[in-house]
Amino acid sequence: MTTTPPSPAVRAPLPRVTVVTFSGHQQPEVRDSPNLRTWGALADRLGHACCVWSGPRLAARRGPLRVVQRPRRPGPHSLLWAAGSVRIGVRLARAAARRGETVLLNGAEPWGWLSASIVSLIVRRPWLMEIHGDYLHLPAASLGRWRRAVLKRAVVFFAHHAGGRRVVARSMLDALDRRGIPSVLVPPRLLPVWEHRLERDRPPLSDTRAPRLLTVGRLVSSKGYDLLLEALAELVRTHPGLRLRVVGDGPLRAHVAEEAARLGLSGHxxxxxxxxxxxxxxxxxxxxxxxxxxRDEGLPRTLLEAASAEVPLVATSVGGIPAACADWDGVRLVPPDSAAIASAVRRAIESPPSAEQLAAVRSRVLAEYGFDTNIDALAALFRSVCAR
Incomplete structure (x- = not known):
């Protein structure tokens, strides 16, 4: 007598989820950015993603991804941005509910936390708090004492009321854990384009007479550009051919440019x-x-991008950077101090990491921060918050 083997279990399709995400962080003036690509991939995995962000006006649909950007002015005017974002978010969440989809609200950065929490109360759906900065360890120089105190209280308040919390660095997970607030570590991700090696015209630091330095980031106090310029003023005394290129914009652009001129660095x-x-x-x-x-960071994506590009690194040992770089050979970490930065840059120029060291760091970064790996982890976190 023969028996028929049991049929393999048919896995039920995952329910479709609409994530309505809010971010008060200023988006770049481009229509193709890491955030757009990230949320496009999440929309494909979940069902739909609706993004209500701060930035230059933009309304776009890309398959299951919908993006609405509205300018946000700093200070009390941000309340108007939050109020408008709540109105849009409620409309998007209710439309998803009418389609029979599971709805999750997602808030990133302080004004996004406020918007997501209010929409959550109105539509009675859970919300996930994304914490991208090491806000509980901010130095006063980044924001000032009063704003720092308000922000730290806001982090703890919203974290206690959120349905889940996602952090991007070990230092942030530990800081919340000490306060009895559980969170999930899902680090930033590299875009797939970083899997392709760069074509270079020469190996890094092969000509130490005219080293070419690069930094990428918003021109705000927390990025420490004043420290970098002071370090550069010291370095050009011994390396007059040194040049620094700064990619990024922000409210301090004019001030930083004036500081560079004051230090005699206009030609550098x-x-x-x-x-x-x-x-x-x-x-x-x-x-x-x-x-x-x-001066402070969560885990900057620029760190991962530079490492994947096999460019030697000097970075301040703040936030999630030390833990991320713990096993990266040849990376120089220093305190957020101009003299320390100058010394580390000088040592890197005089004794650069080998090509083998740079390649090994690249391999580690691609393995740990690959796009699909991290997007899958984030999609799983969203679904787990919906299931609670």
């Missing part, structure tokens, strides 16, 4: 403004050394 520093992914890759292909001078 070039401010390029915001650039898209392909342009940043082109800058990294020309760079001899990548410098991060931040």
């Amino acid at each position: 520093v070039e401010f390029l403004g915001a650039r898209d992914v392909d342009e940043i890759r082109a800058e990294l292909a020309r760079a001899d050394l990548f410098v991060i001078s931040s």
Whole structure:
């Protein structure tokens, strides 16, 4: 007598989820950015993603991804941005509910937390709090004592009320854990384009007479550009051919440019403004050394991009950077201090990491921060918050 083997279990399709995400962080003036690509991939995995962000006006649909951007002015005017975002978010969430989809609200950065939490109360759906900065360890120089105190209280308040919390660095997970607030570590991700090696015109630091430095980030106090410029003023005394290219824009652009002129660095520093992914890759292909001078960080994506591009790194040991770089050979970490930054850059120029060291770091970064790996983890986190 023969028996028929049991049929394999048929896995039920996962329910479709609509994530309505809010971010008060200023988006770049481009229509193709890491955030757009990230949320497009999440929309494909979940069902739909509706993004209500701060930035230049933009309304776009890309398959299951919908993006609405509205300008946000700083200070009390941000309340108007939050109020408008709540109105849009409620409409998007209710439309998804009418389609029979599971709805999750997602808030990133302080004004996004406020918007997501209010929409959650109105539509009675859970919300996930995304914490991208190491806000509980901010130095006063980043924001000032009063704003720092308010922000730390806001982090703890919203974290207690959120349905889930996602952090991007070990230092942030530990800080919340000490306060009895559980969170999930899902680090930033590299875009798939970083899996392709850059074509360089010469190996990094092969000509130490005219080293080419690069930094990428918003021109705000927390990025420590004043520290970097002071370090550069010291370095050009011994390396007069040194050049620094700054990619990024922000409220301090005019001030930072004036500071560079005051220090006599006008011929050594070039401010390029915001650039898209392909342009940043082109800058990294020309760079001899990548410098991060931040006073505070979560885990900067620029750190991962520079490492994947096999560019030597000097970075401040703040936030999630030390834990991420713990096993990266040849990376120089220093305190957020101009003299320390200058010393580390000088040592990197005089004794650069080998090509083998740079390649090994690249392999580690691609394995740990690959796009699909991290997008899958984030999609799983969203579904787990919906299931609670």
